[in-house]
Amino acid sequence: MKRVHLLFAILVVLAVVGYGPVMSxxxxxxxxxxxxxxxxxxxxxxxxxxxxxxxxxxxxxxxCGEHGWSCTEIACVPGGPGVGMVTxxxxxxxxxxxxxxxxxVDLATDKEYCRHAAExxxxxxxxxxxxxxxxxxxxxxxxxxxxxxxxxxxxxGLSTECKDHTPVTxxxxxxxxxxxxxxxxxxxxxxxxxVVAPSRYEYNTHNYYPTSSFQVRAxxxxxxxxxxx
Numbered sequence: 095m096k097r098v099h100l101l102f103a104i105l106v107v108l109a110v111v112g113y114g115p116v117m118s119x120x121x122x123x124x125x126x127x128x129x130x131x132x133x134x135x136x137x138x139x140x141x142x143x144x145x146x147x148x149x150x151x152x153x154x155x156x157x158c159g160e161h162g163w164s165c166t167e168i169a170c171v172p173g174g175p176g177v178g179m180v181t182x183x184x185x186x187x188x189x190x191x192x193x194x195x196x197x198x199v200d201l202a203t204d205k206e207y208c209r210h211a212a213e214x215x216x217x218x219x220x221x222x223x224x225x226x227x228x229x230x231x232x233x234x235x236x237x238x239x240x241x242x243x244x245x246x247x248x249x250x251g252l253s254t255e256c257k258d259h260t261p262v263t264x265x266x267x268x269x270x271x272x273x274x275x276x277x278x279x280x281x282x283x284x285x286x287x288x289v290v291a292p293s294r295y296e297y298n299t300h301n302y303y304p305t306s307s308f309q310v311r312a313x314x315x316x317x318x319x320x321x322x323x
Contacts, residue, residue: 134158144209146221152176152269155221175224176268180207182244183216184231185277191216195234196276198227201263210234228261229274244274245281252277 132143141147141158149156149165153176156165180198184191196218197208207222211231230241243261250256259281264274 132158132160134163136163145219146209147219148177148179148221148269177221178224178266178268179271180220180222180227180229180264180266180274181271182218182229182274182276184211184218185216185242185275185279187279190214192233194231196220196229196231198222198229198264198266198274201226201228222266224266224268227264227266227272227274229264229276230261231276240279242276242279243281244276245278247278247280248275252280 133140134145135141136147136156143158143160146155146157148154151170153170153174154166154168155177156163182196184194184196186192186194191214193213193215194211195208196211197206198220199206200222202225207220209218209220211218229244232239232241243259244264245262246258246260247256249262250258259278262274264272266272
C-alpha cells in the first residue's frame with residue numbers, strides 16, 4: 095500500500111511541474127518492466143521482446159513478453175508436426191538497414207509466422223510448425239507492400255547474371271533450424287498498387303508474382319490502372 099501512495103505522490107508532482115525526463119526514468123526507479131530493456135532468458139541466451147523459441151515439448155512456441163515467457167498450449171500428438179526454427183539475415187539496397195517485418199508463410203495453410211526486426215537488426219529467428227514455407231521481408235511503413243523473398247536469385251548470388259526470382263521453398267522440421275535470407279528486393283513483376291476511379295474505390299495491394307491471378311470487383315468503376323515494376 096505504501097508503494098501505491100508513493101507512486102501517486104510522484105505522479106501528482108509530475109503533473110504540477112511537467113518534468114518529462116523524470117517520467118521516462120520512472121519505470122526503472124520503481125522496478126517496473128521497460129520495453130527498451132525487456133529481455134527473457136532461456137538456455138543461457140537472452141531474447142528481446144517479441145522474440146520466439148521452441149517450447150521444451152517441441153510442439154509449441156514461446157514468445158518473450160512483458161510478463162516473461164508466454165507459450166502456446168497445443169497438445170503434443172505422437173507423430174505430429176512439432177516446431178522448428180527459421181533463421182537467417184536481412185538486407186536492403188541502401189547504406190542503412192531499415193526496420194523490417196519478416197514472415198514465413200505456410201504454403202499449405204497460408205498462415206504467416208512473423209516477427210519485427212528493428213533498424214540495424216540483421217539477424218532473425220522465427221518459430222514455426224513443421225512444414226513448407228516461403229520467407230519474405232517487408233518494410234512496415236511501405237504502402238506498396240513490396241516484398242523481398244528468399245529466392246533463387248539470392249541463392250545464385252544476387253548478380254546481374256541471375257534471372258530466376260522464384261521464392262525458395264523452405265522445409266521446416268521439428269527440432270531443427272532451417273535457413274532463409276529474404277534479400278531479393280530486385281524481383282520484377284510485382285504490382286506496386288491498383289488505382290481505380292472514382293477515388294472512393296481506391297485499392298492497394300501487394301506482391302503478385304508472375305503467373306499469380308487476382309480480381310478487383312466493385313460497382314461504379316470507370317477506370318482501373320495497374321502500377322507495376
